[in-house]
Amino acid sequence: MTATAFESWMHEVQQEVERALDANLPQATALPHKLHEAMRYTALGGGKRVRPLLAYAAGDLFGGNASVLARVASAVEMIHVYSLVHDDMPCMDDDDLRRGKPTVHVAYDEATALLVGDALQAQAFQVLADIDTLPPARQVLMLRLLAEAAGSSGMCGGQAIDLDSVGLSLTREELERMHQLKTGAMLRVSVILGALAGRDLSATEMEALGAYSKAIGLAFQVVDDVLDATADSATLGKTAGKDAADNKPTYVSILGLEPSKELAEQLRREAHEALAPFGEQALRLRDLADLIVQRKA
Amino acid sequence: MTATAFESWMHEVQQEVERALDANLPQATALPHKLHEAMRYTALGGGKRVRPLLAYAAGDLFGGNASVLARVASAVEMIHVYSLVHDDMPCMDDDDLRRGKPTVHVAYDEATALLVGDALQAQAFQVLADIDTLPPARQVLMLRLLAEAAGSSGMCGGQAIDLDSVGLSLTREELERMHQLKTGAMLRVSVILGALAGRDLSATEMEALGAYSKAIGLAFQVVDDVLDATADSATLGKTAGKDAADNKPTYVSILGLEPSKELAEQLRREAHEALAPFGEQALRLRDLADLIVQRKA
Numbered sequence: 001m002t003a004t005a006f007e008s009w010m011h012e013v014q015q016e017v018e019r020a021l022d023a024n025l026p027q028a029t030a031l032p033h034k035l036h037e038a039m040r041y042t043a044l045g046g047g048k049r050v051r052p053l054l055a056y057a058a059g060d061l062f063g064g065n066a067s068v069l070a071r072v073a074s075a076v077e078m079i080h081v082y083s084l085v086h087d088d089m090p091c092m093d094d095d096d097l098r099r100g101k102p103t104v105h106v107a108y109d110e111a112t113a114l115l116v117g118d119a120l121q122a123q124a125f126q127v128l129a130d131i132d133t134l135p136p137a138r139q140v141l142m143l144r145l146l147a148e149a150a151g152s153s154g155m156c157g158g159q160a161i162d163l164d165s166v167g168l169s170l171t172r173e174e175l176e177r178m179h180q181l182k183t184g185a186m187l188r189v190s191v192i193l194g195a196l197a198g199r200d201l202s203a204t205e206m207e208a209l210g211a212y213s214k215a216i217g218l219a220f221q222v223v224d225d226v227l228d229a230t231a232d233s234a235t236l237g238k239t240a241g242k243d244a245a246d247n248k249p250t251y252v253s254i255l256g257l258e259p260s261k262e263l264a265e266q267l268r269r270e271a272h273e274a275l276a277p278f279g280e281q282a283l284r285l286r287d288l289a290d291l292i293v294q295r296k297a
Numbered sequence: 298m299t300a301t302a303f304e305s306w307m308h309e310v311q312q313e314v315e316r317a318l319d320a321n322l323p324q325a326t327a328l329p330h331k332l333h334e335a336m337r338y339t340a341l342g343g344g345k346r347v348r349p350l351l352a353y354a355a356g357d358l359f360g361g362n363a364s365v366l367a368r369v370a371s372a373v374e375m376i377h378v379y380s381l382v383h384d385d386m387p388c389m390d391d392d393d394l395r396r397g398k399p400t401v402h403v404a405y406d407e408a409t410a411l412l413v414g415d416a417l418q419a420q421a422f423q424v425l426a427d428i429d430t431l432p433p434a435r436q437v438l439m440l441r442l443l444a445e446a447a448g449s450s451g452m453c454g455g456q457a458i459d460l461d462s463v464g465l466s467l468t469r470e471e472l473e474r475m476h477q478l479k480t481g482a483m484l485r486v487s488v489i490l491g492a493l494a495g496r497d498l499s500a501t502e503m504e505a506l507g508a509y510s511k512a513i514g515l516a517f518q519v520v521d522d523v524l525d526a527t528a529d530s531a532t533l534g535k536t537a538g539k540d541a542a543d544n545k546p547t548y549v550s551i552l553g554l555e556p557s558k559e560l561a562e563q564l565r566r567e568a569h570e571a572l573a574p575f576g577e578q579a580l581r582l583r584d585l586a587d588l589i590v591q592r593k594a
Contacts, residue, residue, distance in 0.1 A: 119453035129437055161328070
């Protein structure tokens with residue numbers, strides 16, 4: 001029963017996010033056409049929308065209204081999508097397939113992929129800054145947190161460490177630090193911004209949401225590594241087995257397959273524990289922790 | 298006499314901007330070292346700092362305080378620098394020399410150049426969002442204007458049009474529209490944010506500053522084209538004659554050299570006229586219009 005209610009909630013949010021992205025991306029009829037078309041090509045019609053789902057789940061818990069959540073979800077997803085576009089470029093991971101379709105530099109060209117990513121990042125900040133119903137002081141805080149999560153002490157920093165780690169044997173602690181920046185920072189800010197869409201947060205609430213985010217962030221990466229080692233490209237919608245082929249350190253290469261699966265399960269429990277102070281109300285955040293660990297793609 | 302006072306004001310602002318960038322960029326000792334080192338390599342120690350100078354000049358006129366102006370100037374310069382780093386990459390202009398030193402993808406590698414640009418853009422928003430002495434509603438407006446100027450209906454949009462114009466013969470109107478986005482949007486927002494560092498602006502004031510910015514934005518580009526056609530690489534600190542070699546439409550290719558010089562002079566007068574409502578106080582903005590037209594590099 002809960003599973004079914006969760007699935008229909010998730011489906012509803014994913015449709016809402018699609019509508020919100022459509023509304024918050026520049027129209028393809030606006031100049032420059034090709035850039036806008038390419039931004040829409042990569043941002044619309046695909047992806048699990050994990051970050052938007054986290055924002056909506058936290059928004060539910062803290063009473064965020066629908067139109068603010070739609071913008072918050074669009075903003076975090078745009079940052080995520082831009083990072084994928086740049087990450088797929090030949091000078092980075094050189095990947096041809098993403099979310100089951102050709103990557104931007106393949107469907108268009110490299111220069112367009114570069115600009116699409118750059119413009120999506122700016123668009124994310126614009127979508128968040130354009131909200132006109134939030135208390136401005138809280139909105140400035142949200143913009144600051146998004147910038148921090150996206151930048152060199154967050155996502156970009158994690159990618160830089162990732163890049164420099166190819167061929168190195170990282171310790172588990174080093175691997176964890178990299179992923180806390182590369183993926184964890186944006187997952188965490190998705191939760192926090194979703195909550196802030198509703199109201200100001202106490203230090204205790206911020207800490208509990210932070211602990212939840214840390215656990216699901218790591219779980220997300222552990223499961224990614226497990227899937228990369230065990231699933232096939234068609235299921236993943238991207239090239240499987242890339243990490244081993246690229247000689248990248250992963251949880252599977254450091255801990256082994258079974259211990260990695262056990263770690264994911266342990267992190268799922270930690271995520272649930274972090275939500276204890278919020279009681280029954282944190283239903284969707286708990287469901288998402290389960291989803292992140294149990295997903296097959 | 299005025300020239301000398303202006304020159305020492307300019308020198309003082311440039312030193313202040315260098316200090317501000319140094320303070321507002323992540324330290325190279327913070328992880329990830331290479332990324333932070335490369336961000337500092339490209340952002341520090343070079344450049345005419347035209348956008349920061351415009352922000353300070355407008356800030357002077359509207360009473361902006363020094364610490365807010367330092368952050369506004371850092372933010373607009375970081376956006377500018379990130380655009381240069383990405384623009385110089387092999388998939389764009391493929392340039393080896395910038396501000397008299399090797400470009401980031403030459404001094405480091407392409408992947409680092411990509412991440413340096415991405416991280417500098419996020420850092421720009423963070424530096425602006427981190428100001429804690431502005432009325433939050435005005436600060437949200439400033440963040441919104443910066444995002445708009447940097448994104449697909451501003452700088453990135455202009456670069457996309459530029460990219461698609463190689464080998465085409467643009468009309469003067471099309472060329473003007475491209476430059477209004479590519480360079481004009483960031484010059485304009487530098488002026489507006491500098492003014493907003495001081496106080497809220499009336500619609501009339503916003504319009505006058507917009508007219509000034511439009512004139513100097515176009516003048517800036519016309520002069521760029523003239524210099525690209527007439528100066529040498531050592532003077533420019535970047536490869537001269539690139540536009541013709543790349544078959545890019547320029548004012549010189551459309552209007553010819555002498556009419557381009559006359560146009561620049563006419564735009565300088567228009568910039569002065571736009572400042573008339575502000576009287577003597579707009580001294581530094583007038584000086585900068587003169588500088589933009591009369592510069593040799």
